[in-house]
Amino acid sequence: MKLLTFAKTELHNLFSKPATRLYPQEPRVYPERTRGHVENNIDVCVFCGLCSKKCPTGAITVDRPAKSWSIKRFSCIQCGYCVASCPKKCLCMRPAYTQPASEKGTETFTQAPKDDQSA
Amino acid sequence: MREKILDMFETSTGGRVIFSVNKIGGVMKDMDADMLKEFVKILNGMEKDLRELSRTFLENKAVNSRLQGVGLLTKQQAHDLGTVGPFMRASGIVRDTRRMGYAAYSDLEFETITSDVGDCYARTDVRIKELFQSIDIIRQAVEKIPDSEIAVPVKGFPDGEYFMRVEQPRGEAVYYVKGNGTKFLDRVRVRTPTFANLPGMLETLKGAQLADVPILILTIDPCISCTER
Numbered sequence: 001m002k003l004l005t006f007a008k009t010e011l012h013n014l015f016s017k018p019a020t021r022l023y024p025q026e027p028r029v030y031p032e033r034t035r036g037h038v039e040n041n042i043d044v045c046v047f048c049g050l051c052s053k054k055c056p057t058g059a060i061t062v063d064r065p066a067k068s069w070s071i072k073r074f075s076c077i078q079c080g081y082c083v084a085s086c087p088k089k090c091l092c093m094r095p096a097y098t099q100p101a102s103e104k105g106t107e108t109f110t111q112a113p114k115d116d117q118s119a
Numbered sequence: 120m121r122e123k124i125l126d127m128f129e130t131s132t133g134g135r136v137i138f139s140v141n142k143i144g145g146v147m148k149d150m151d152a153d154m155l156k157e158f159v160k161i162l163n164g165m166e167k168d169l170r171e172l173s174r175t176f177l178e179n180k181a182v183n184s185r186l187q188g189v190g191l192l193t194k195q196q197a198h199d200l201g202t203v204g205p206f207m208r209a210s211g212i213v214r215d216t217r218r219m220g221y222a223a224y225s226d227l228e229f230e231t232i233t234s235d236v237g238d239c240y241a242r243t244d245v246r247i248k249e250l251f252q253s254i255d256i257i258r259q260a261v262e263k264i265p266d267s268e269i270a271v272p273v274k275g276f277p278d279g280e281y282f283m284r285v286e287q288p289r290g291e292a293v294y295y296v297k298g299n300g301t302k303f304l305d306r307v308r309v310r311t312p313t314f315a316n317l318p319g320m321l322e323t324l325k326g327a328q329l330a331d332v333p334i335l336i337l338t339i340d341p342c343i344s345c346t347e348r
Contacts, residue, residue: 031130033148035139079139080147093133 051082070108145270204290210237311345
């Protein structure tokens with residue numbers, strides 16, 4: 001029987017860094033292409049509704065008269081169809097994933113009415 | 120180590136397991152030369168660790184006693200039961216759909232890996248050798264990749280039917296689509312390799328010990344959701 005057969009591995013493990021990430025102390029950095037959530041630049045949006053038609057889960061609702069764009073974050077599957085079909089390119093995919101929540105809410109964004117400059 | 124591969128997927132496509140990067144006409148995202156070089160570097164570093172790991176599977180006496188001589192499938196049986204993939208190649212049949220030369224495989228050089236003994240150890244051996252062959256294929260592909268557009272514009276609706284066989288890690292999958300001129304398809308059928316290996320697995324289970332059953336089920340590398348197809 002050899003003595004201290006495990007000593008080498010033991011010493012190595014004692015003095016080396018952990019192989020795992022020190023989350024949540026160390027925040028997780030996602031690559032830039034990660035499909036986390038969809039964001040809309042509401043000032044550029046024309047509320048055409050194309051994103052709502054292309055969405056496979058029906059997560060996006062567009063109200064043209066009221067100028068509001070709402071998305072159900074927990075229904076979105078981050079496929080990117082809306083981003084690809086937006087004619088004004090106001091939609092984009094951001095890397096951060098949706099935070100866990102206790103109920104499935106809807107986020108609504110409304111465009112502020114523009115000042116009418118007509119004389 | 121799997122995290123390194125998942126990170127590579129996330130950096131290039133945006134998703135770890137679900138890539139959503141294919142579309143009709145090509146792909147949606149491009150990889151530049153820096154990203155490819157980084158990937159090859161990661162793979163080279165991983166290859167060393169993988170060789171160390173695979174020694175555990177191939178040389179450890181405890182693992183060998185569980186794998187050798189278990190689940191024998193002769194070449195004739197494998198042929199008759201319609202097995203595919205590494206399951207079939209470990210029984211001695213020399214067939215790899217990638218050699219048909221679809222996609223970029225006609226420009227890449229690699230050999231079909233087979234084994235003559237048809238037991239679980241042979242299948243493990245074939246899969247591990249294919250692992251290193253995959254790393255080699257990726258290195259070749261990164262060298263030969265041309266600098267051109269990533270997608271071709273496609274117009275119109277599909278009409279007619281098409282049949283295609285591709286080689287997936289678990290075996291050969293068959294895709295059949297039938298369109299009728301509108302944007303909805305008439306028929307889509309995917310025959311997965313797990314589904315094709317099920318009769319072979321049932322044959323190996325005959326007369327097996329109860330303790331060998333999990334090993335025999337895992338030896339076809341089943342994707343459980345594919346068994347429903």
